[in-house]
Amino acid sequence: MASSPIGYSITGTSLIGPSLPPLQLSSQPLSLGTVTCLVLIFGLYATSLPTDAEKGRRKVVHVLEDDTGAVIVQTAPGKVITHRGGSITLPCRYHHEPESSDPNHIRIKWTKVTDALVFEDVFVALGLQQRLFGSYRGRVSLEQNGPGDASVIIHNVTLEDYGRYECEVTNDMEDDTGFVNLDLEGVVFPYYPRVGRYKLNYHQAEDVCKEQDAILASHAQLHKAWLDGLDWCNAGWLEDGSVQYPISHSRDQCGRKDTAAGVRNYGYRHKEDERYDAFCFTSNLNGKVYFLKRFKKVNYSEAVKACVRDGSVVAKTGQLYAAWKIQLLDRCEAGWLEDASIRYPIVNPRTRCGGPQPGVRHLGFPDLKFRLYGVYCFRKNEESVNGDVVKSTQGPRKSSKDIPMNTTSSRII
Numbered sequence: 022m023a024s025s026p027i028g029y030s031i032t033g034t035s036l037i038g039p040s041l042p043p044l045q046l047s048s049q050p051l052s053l054g055t056v057t058c059l060v061l062i063f064g065l066y067a068t069s070l071p072t073d074a075e076k077g078r079r080k081v082v083h084v085l086e087d088d089t090g091a092v093i094v095q096t097a098p099g100k101v102i103t104h105r106g107g108s109i110t111l112p113c114r115y116h117h118e119p120e121s122s123d124p125n126h127i128r129i130k131w132t133k134v135t136d137a138l139v140f141e142d143v144f145v146a147l148g149l150q151q152r153l154f155g156s157y158r159g160r161v162s163l164e165q166n167g168p169g170d171a172s173v174i175i176h177n178v179t180l181e182d183y184g185r186y187e188c189e190v191t192n193d194m195e196d197d198t199g200f201v202n203l204d205l206e207g208v209v210f211p212y213y214p215r216v217g218r219y220k221l222n223y224h225q226a227e228d229v230c231k232e233q234d235a236i237l238a239s240h241a242q243l244h245k246a247w248l249d250g251l252d253w254c255n256a257g258w259l260e261d262g263s264v265q266y267p268i269s270h271s272r273d274q275c276g277r278k279d280t281a282a283g284v285r286n287y288g289y290r291h292k293e294d295e296r297y298d299a300f301c302f303t304s305n306l307n308g309k310v311y312f313l314k315r316f317k318k319v320n321y322s323e324a325v326k327a328c329v330r331d332g333s334v335v336a337k338t339g340q341l342y343a344a345w346k347i348q349l350l351d352r353c354e355a356g357w358l359e360d361a362s363i364r365y366p367i368v369n370p371r372t373r374c375g376g377p378q379p380g381v382r383h384l385g386f387p388d389l390k391f392r393l394y395g396v397y398c399f400r401k402n403e404e405s406v407n408g409d410v411v412k413s414t415q416g417p418r419k420s421s422k423d424i425p426m427n428t429t430s431s432r433i434i
Contacts (some may be wrong), residue, residue, distance in 0.1 A: 045284070085321065099201035105304035107178050110164055111201050113171040113188035115363040128191040129163070129171045133184055134200070143186065144173055180236045180304060181206070207304035208247035208346035211253045212338060215361060215386040218255055223292035226258040226299035233360065235301035235337035236260065240284075242302050243267060247284050250378070256287055257298040262299050264290045303339035308401040310336045310344035312352045315396075321389040324357040324396035333398035338434045340399050341366060345381050355384055356395040362386050363394050 065231040094338060114345075116129065125148030133141040136368050142154040143163050153161055156179070162171040171190055174183060189198045214220060216227055230237050237260040238246075247267035250325045254275040256266045256408070264287040267274050271282050313327055337359045344350040346367035353374040355365045363384040367374050375382040387393070 088280055100204055102204045103178050104206045105178055105180055106307055110175050110177045111186055114169050115171055115190040116169055117192055121213050121315055130189045131173055131185045134187055200338055205304045207302055208342050209242050209300055209302050210342045211257055212301050213298040218298055219296050221299055222296055230299055230301035234337045235303040238300040238302035243300055244284055255298050257300040262289050262292055279383050303343045306343045310340050310397055310398055312356055312397050313398050314355055318392045320392045321357055327396055328398035333400040336397040336399040342381055354395050356397040389432050
C-alpha cells in the first residue's frame, strides 16, 4: 500500500520554535497578619489514586521564614499524570498560623487556567459547604487527608480536564495560590477532512477533533509527539490558536533541508479567516477497536451496517489511533472509519504493510461505493448502572455541517 507512515521512532534532533515556559509557582512573600495561609503544591507523578503507604512518601515541601519575618513558600513544579477515565489527585496543602484558627473560616477554591488566561471555576469549599461547577459536578471531591489538606480528587477524567489548575486558600484577608498541571497519557495525530488539506479555521478544527473522539492538541503534547518521532509536513491548529508542525527529518519540501529539525511555528493565526489542518489528541478508550472479519470487502454503507449487526459502531479516527498507541492494535488490512477514510494500524512494521516505521497508515477518502476494503469497529466496555450491567453503544455521528463531504481522494505524503 503506497502511503507514508506516521513514524514514532526516537530522534535526537533539537527543538526550534517556541517551547512552553517552565511552570511558575507562587513564591511571593506574604504579609504577616493574625493568620497567615500558605499553599503548598506537591510535585507528584501518578496514574492513580495513591495508597496509604504512598501518601507518606510524597515530596517534602519546605516553608522558610527569612530575617525580615516574611514567609516564603518553596515548592517543586507541580504535575500529575493520568489517562482518560482514570481518577487523579491534584495535590495542595496549606499551613495557617496560629494552628488553632477555626478551619471553618478557611476557603478553598480550585480553578482551571487556560493559555488565554481564562479562568474556569471547578470547586469551592468553605467549612462544610462545598460547590462544584460545570462539567466537574459529580466528579470532584476533597481528598481530606488530615489538617491543611486542600487537595481534590478528579474522577472519570476527560480529555477536556487536561491543563493547568490553580489552588487558592483564603483565611479572612490572607490568601495564597499555587498551580499544578494535569497531564494525560495519549497520542497526537494530524487530521484533515474529506474536502482536503488546509480547509479548517480554528473553530472547525476544534469540531473535527471532537468528532474523531479527540481534542485539539497543546504545544506540549505536539512537542512530546515530535520527540517520539512524529514527522508531518503540513501545518495544523493547536488548542492555543497557534499553527505548528513537527519535522524530524529536514527536507526541502518542508522548510528547507538545511533547517534544523524541530517543531515549526507559524505563531498565532486569525481563528476565523485562516485555514490549516488540525493536530488532535486522544487518550485511553472505554472500549475496544477491532477489524471485523468478513469474507468479502464492503463499501461504506455496508461497513456501517456490518458494525451495527456486530453490536458496535464504525470506529473513529481518534479511536483507531488510541488503539494503535495504547492497546497496540496491529493489523495489515485497510478498513473504513466513521469519517469515510481508509486507514490501518501498524505496530510492527513489515515489507508489505506500508514502510519501515510504525504508525497509522492513511489511504485517503475513496468513493463511498468502492467495495475494496474491510471495516474497523468500536465496541464500548460494559458499564455498571445502578448495579446492573448494561452494554452501551452509540450511533455514528455526522461530520460538521460547516465542512461538506465529497468524494475527493487524497493520501499522505
